[in-house]
Amino acid sequence: xxxxxxxxxxxxxxxxxxxxxxxxxxxxxxxxxxxxxxxxxxxxxxxxxxxxxxxxxxxxxxxxxxxxxxxxxxxxxxxxxxxxxxxxxxxxxxxxxxxxxxxxxxxxxxxxxxxxxxxxxxxxxxxxxxxxxxxxxxxxxxxxxxxxxxxxxxxxxxxxxxxx
Numbered sequence: 108x109x110x111x112x113x114x115x116x117x118x119x120x121x122x123x124x125x126x127x128x129x130x131x132x133x134x135x136x137x138x139x140x141x142x143x144x145x146x147x148x149x150x151x152x153x154x155x156x157x158x159x160x161x162x163x164x165x166x167x168x169x170x171x172x173x174x175x176x177x178x179x180x181x182x183x184x185x186x187x188x189x190x191x192x193x194x195x196x197x198x199x200x201x202x203x204x205x206x207x208x209x210x211x212x213x214x215x216x217x218x219x220x221x222x223x224x225x226x227x228x229x230x231x232x233x234x235x236x237x238x239x240x241x242x243x244x245x246x247x248x249x250x251x252x253x254x255x256x257x258x259x260x261x262x263x264x265x266x267x268x269x270x271x
């Protein structure tokens with residue numbers, strides 16, 4: 108059974124169901140990871156992007172996060188204070204700073220990713236083989252949704268990274 112409107116587009120019920128399932132699953136994964144610092148989604152996202160792209164300037168990181176630099180500066184302040192992100196002067200411009208993930212920040216992200224993956228693996232292990240195959244077959248489609256244009260390019264949700 109497909110959940111489309113007959114023209115190949117998702118039905119008006121399918122889109123909210125998918126959104127709700129994704130949001131609830133993400134929330135359960137986030138709650139399962141032992142983030143002792145109670146970092147916000149924005150802070151974890153900035154930390155993950157810093158690890159992925161750093162060292163880089165706050166303005167560059169803000170562009171990756173699709174937020175204003177002053178907003179990202181406020182987001183990063185607790186990460187710097189907690190020792191998860193390091194700041195150093197930009198050698199090419201003494202007025203700017205470069206941010207990079209610290210070893211402690213890398214360890215925290217690694218632990219969060221492991222804990223979330225372990226929870227998901229336990230749940231997937233409880234699926235019968237046919238449903239597991241269906242879920243795994245959907246991965247390329249879900250990954251394609253991540254590459255769709257974000258708000259700067261077209262209407263729709265931003266593709267913010269999860270700390271994995």
